[in-house]
Amino acid sequence: MERTDLRDGAWLELARGWLDAVEASALDAALVRDVTWEQRHIVLFGKRMLQPRLIAWAGELPYRYSGQTLEPRPWPDAARTILARVNRAAGAAFNHVLINRYRDGNDSMGYHADAEPELGPDPPVATLSLGASRRFLLRRHEKRSGEAPLELWLEHGSLLVMGGTCQRFYRHAIPRDVSSGVQQRISLTFRQLLAAPGQVARATVR
Secondary structure, three states, rough: EEEEOOHEEEEEEEEEEOHHHHHHHHHHHHHHHHOOOEEOOEOOOOEEEOOOOOOEEEEEEEEEEEEEEEOOOOOOOOHHHHHHHHHHHHHHOEEEEEEEEEOOOOOEEEEEEOOOOOHHOOOOEEEEEEEEEEEEEEEEEEOOOOOOOEEEOOOOEEEEEEEEEEHHEEEEEEOEEEEEEOOOEEEEEOOOOOOOOOOOOOOOOO
């Protein structure tokens, strides 16, 4: 893996070609075919809006973010088969996956951190990318830090792991790409939920 050490104990590891093209394409096709896709409303800055992408998910515990709660849902076969391999690669014990489907370059993900209390302090997060390459941006939480965002291209079959204090001090995003011909991308974001929402006290001030 390519490792990038950041400030204050945060780090990223990126494995390009973690899945070869054939296996990645087969997983992509299975997810499109087999999972239930939804476009849900979220609450951002006090406003209710549709997410600019489709989502699916799996896990035995509910997961709450941006004003919505994802109820427990069984693992689709395609995602279950890859979970153990992701856990080994990341040295983690992930038990939940959020699957984002970016239909084209107009779909996006705004700056955010995976810092919900039920993830515990400084949680590791892993993202497996399928389909079109998209830009991943990472910046310090402080809006006036003066640092330019770190930019990575997440390619078909790549695995990105965010670790250390990354979720405490940094925010990440997948911006819109208005260039012509941007195709679909699917990302599987793996997390470890320690408890249901409201059952874990926030362990650190973020």
